[in-house]
Amino acid sequence: MTIALLGSEDILAIAGDLWASYLGDEPLPSVAGLVVPEVSATVSVVGEWNGLVVVGTSVRGARLVGSVLLEIDEADLSDGDVNDAFGELVNIIGGNVKSVLPGPSSLSLPLVSAGAVTVSERGAAIVAEAALEWQGEQFEITVWSSIETKGA
Amino acid sequence: MRALVIDDSRAMRTILGRILAAQGFTVSDAGNGQEALDVLATLQAEDDLPALALVDWNMPVMDGLTFIKEARSRSELSNLTLMMVTTESEHAQIVRALAAGAHEYVIKPFTADAIADKLALLGLNPTAVSA
Numbered sequence: 001m002t003i004a005l006l007g008s009e010d011i012l013a014i015a016g017d018l019w020a021s022y023l024g025d026e027p028l029p030s031v032a033g034l035v036v037p038e039v040s041a042t043v044s045v046v047g048e049w050n051g052l053v054v055v056g057t058s059v060r061g062a063r064l065v066g067s068v069l070l071e072i073d074e075a076d077l078s079d080g081d082v083n084d085a086f087g088e089l090v091n092i093i094g095g096n097v098k099s100v101l102p103g104p105s106s107l108s109l110p111l112v113s114a115g116a117v118t119v120s121e122r123g124a125a126i127v128a129e130a131a132l133e134w135q136g137e138q139f140e141i142t143v144w145s146s147i148e149t150k151g152a
Numbered sequence: 153m154r155a156l157v158i159d160d161s162r163a164m165r166t167i168l169g170r171i172l173a174a175q176g177f178t179v180s181d182a183g184n185g186q187e188a189l190d191v192l193a194t195l196q197a198e199d200d201l202p203a204l205a206l207v208d209w210n211m212p213v214m215d216g217l218t219f220i221k222e223a224r225s226r227s228e229l230s231n232l233t234l235m236m237v238t239t240e241s242e243h244a245q246i247v248r249a250l251a252a253g254a255h256e257y258v259i260k261p262f263t264a265d266a267i268a269d270k271l272a273l274l275g276l277n278p279t280a281v282s283a
Contacts, residue, residue, distance in 0.1 A: 017261050018261045020261075020263075021261035021262060021263050022167060022261060066163070069163035069166065069167065070162065070163050070166050071166060071170075081162070084161055084162045084163050085161075085162075085163040087161065088161040088163045088164050091161070091210070091239060091260075092239050092260045092261055094239070095238070095239020095240060095241065095259075095260065096239065096241070096260075096261075098239075098241075098242075099241040099242065103242050103244075104242060104244060104245075106210075107210055107239065107240070109160070109210060109211075109212060
């Protein structure tokens with residue numbers, strides 16, 4: 001298996017399953033790069049394949065995820081609630097992305113941060129990306145490979 | 153019938169707790185394997201050990217695989233049914249979890265029906281017990 005087998009349609013399928021299972025409304029496919037994310041959640045994949053899975057969205061997008069997953073009104077969400085829920089979102093997407101990449105490998109715990117995430121490591125490259133719209137908010141999902149990746 | 157949800161994500165504990173409550177379980181939760189052992193010790197003292205634990209794999213402090221091995225080594229938890237609920241979907245990982253003592257394995261994302269089906273396969277039906 002090579003990383004060429006991972007495409008935007010795979011990411012959209014993974015995201016579609018996740019949204020259907022936990023978030024209710026089906027997301028719509030969108031165009032990557034339309035907006036600069038205000039919040040990003042990342043997980044690293046380390047092993048036979050090395051890289052990073054990033055989900056970026058607006059502050060409101062992240063809060064919507066938190067509100068639905070935790071069943072808490074948006075106004076009552078703490079930053080910790082939002083980080084927890086948005087982090088779990090990237091954890092599930094990252095785990096499913098990992099499953100179609102060469103293994104064995106392990107997944108890091110999720111990390112949520114303000115702003116967009118760009119991997120500046122020399123040789124790092126985007127291997128797949130997709131975007132979707134849900135509740136009027138844009139969600140960008142990007143898979144970066146590391147220079148350390150074998151067979152990239 | 154009590155169930156214990158072990159996951160470092162509060163969002164995932166909420167989702168699983170909701171599903172289990174709908175199935176008739178009384179739900180406790182813990183944020184990692186060590187915290188789960190502490191909760192189990194408390195529940196044992198109250199003579200209220202759970203019949204089921206849903207266990208995430210990747211957690212800080214003590215991960216799910218370590219917890220399962222620890223739980224399986226304790227005679228007082230011999231009746232505890234262990235279901236791994238995780239994003240880890242590689243065949244080798246599933247084999248490791250089952251070999252360590254997990255009775256069932258569910259990959260995230262899951263549906264409520266998928267969890268209910270697994271519980272039925274395991275013969276865990278709180279409604280039937282209390283009827």
